[in-house]
Amino acid sequence: METVSENAAFGGVQGVYRHASSSTNCDMTFGLFLPEEVADGPVPLLWYLSGLTCTHENAMTKAGAQAWCAEQGIAMVFPDTSPRGEGVADDEAYDLGQGAGFYVNATQAPWAPHFQMWDYITEELPTLLGERFALDMDRQSITGHSMGGHGALTMAMNLPGRFRSVSAFAPICNPSASDWGRKQLTAYLGADEAAWARHDATLMMQDSGFDGPILIDTGTSDQFLDLLKPEALAQAAAARRQQAVLRMQPGYDHSYFFVSTFMEDHVSFHAEALYRG
Numbered sequence: 001m002e003t004v005s006e007n008a009a010f011g012g013v014q015g016v017y018r019h020a021s022s023s024t025n026c027d028m029t030f031g032l033f034l035p036e037e038v039a040d041g042p043v044p045l046l047w048y049l050s051g052l053t054c055t056h057e058n059a060m061t062k063a064g065a066q067a068w069c070a071e072q073g074i075a076m077v078f079p080d081t082s083p084r085g086e087g088v089a090d091d092e093a094y095d096l097g098q099g100a101g102f103y104v105n106a107t108q109a110p111w112a113p114h115f116q117m118w119d120y121i122t123e124e125l126p127t128l129l130g131e132r133f134a135l136d137m138d139r140q141s142i143t144g145h146s147m148g149g150h151g152a153l154t155m156a157m158n159l160p161g162r163f164r165s166v167s168a169f170a171p172i173c174n175p176s177a178s179d180w181g182r183k184q185l186t187a188y189l190g191a192d193e194a195a196w197a198r199h200d201a202t203l204m205m206q207d208s209g210f211d212g213p214i215l216i217d218t219g220t221s222d223q224f225l226d227l228l229k230p231e232a233l234a235q236a237a238a239a240r241r242q243q244a245v246l247r248m249q250p251g252y253d254h255s256y257f258f259v260s261t262f263m264e265d266h267v268s269f270h271a272e273a274l275y276r277g
C-alpha cells in the first residue's frame with residue numbers, strides 16, 4: 001500500500017492511499033480520515049460509499065464529514081466507486097462502467113474481470129484497513145449517497161452483524177424498477193432478475209437480517225427523485241415494521257450541498273450506535 005497524501009484535518013489526519021486490489025485486479029485508491037483519538041487506540045469506522053461519477057475524492061472534499069467525525073472520534077473511509085485504468089472496461093455513458101460500479105460483483109462480460117466492487121468493499125478493503133490502521137472493526141457503520149446509498153443499504157441488509165447502523169443520502173431505493181438500476185444490473189449481473197434481488201433495498205427489506213437503526217434523507221427538489229423511488233422503500237419498511245427514519249427534506253436537491261447540510265445528523269446518528277449500540 002502506498003501513501004498518496006496525508007493532511008492534518010480537524011486535529012486528525014485525512015489520508016489518501018493506493019493499493020493493488022486482488023478483487024478488482026487493478027490499483028484502487030481510497031481516502032481515510034482518522035480522528036486524533038486514534039493515538040490512544042482503535043477507533044470506530046464509518047464507511048461512506050459515493051455515487052455515480054465519483055472517485056474517492058468527491059465526498060472527501062465536499063461532504064464536510066471530517067469535522068463531525070473528529071467531534072465524535074470516528075474514522076471515515078471513502079472508497080472509489082469502481083475499478084479504473086486502461087485495461088478496465090468502460091462505457092461512454094456516465095452511469096455504467098468506470099465511476100459506476102453499483103457495488104455488485106459482475107458476472108457478465110466485459111465487466112466480470114474487474115467489476116467486483118461487492119467483494120472489494122465487504123471483504124478486501126475491510127481486511128486491509130483492519131491490518132494497516134488502528135480501527136475497531138467490531139464497531140462499523142455505513143452510509144452513502146445515491147448509488148452509494150444503494151450500496152450502503154444493501155450491504156447492511158445482506159451482512160447482518162457487520163454494521164451497527166446504516167444511513168443514506170438520496171439513495172437509489174428500488175433499482176430493479178428504475179433506469180438507475182435496470183440497465184446496470186442487466187449489464188453486470190445478466191437479464192435474470194432473480195440475481196438482482198439482493199441488490200435492491202426495497203426487495204431486500206422483507207428478507208433483511210439487519211435489525212439496527214436506519215436513517216434516510218432525500219430532498220423534495222432532488223432532480224433524480226423519480227429514479228430514486230424513496231416511496232417504494234418507505235412502503236416496504238412499513239410493511240415489515242422496520243425501525244427506520246425516512247425523511248423528505250423540503251427544497252433540497254441531489255448535490256453535495258444537500259449531503260453536507262445533513263452530514264452532522266448522520267454522523268451523530270451513527271455515533272449513537274457505535275458508542276452505545
Ligand SMILES: N[C@@H](CCC(=O)N[C@@H](CSC=O)C(=O)NCC(=O)O)C(=O)O
Nearest residue numbers: 051052053054058094145146147148256
Ligand atoms: N452526470 C450526471 C449525474 C451525476 C451525479 O449527479 N452524480 C452524483 C451522484 S448520482 C447517483 O449516484 C454525484 O455525487 N456527483 C459528484 C459530485 O461531486 O457532485 C448528470 O449530470 O446528469
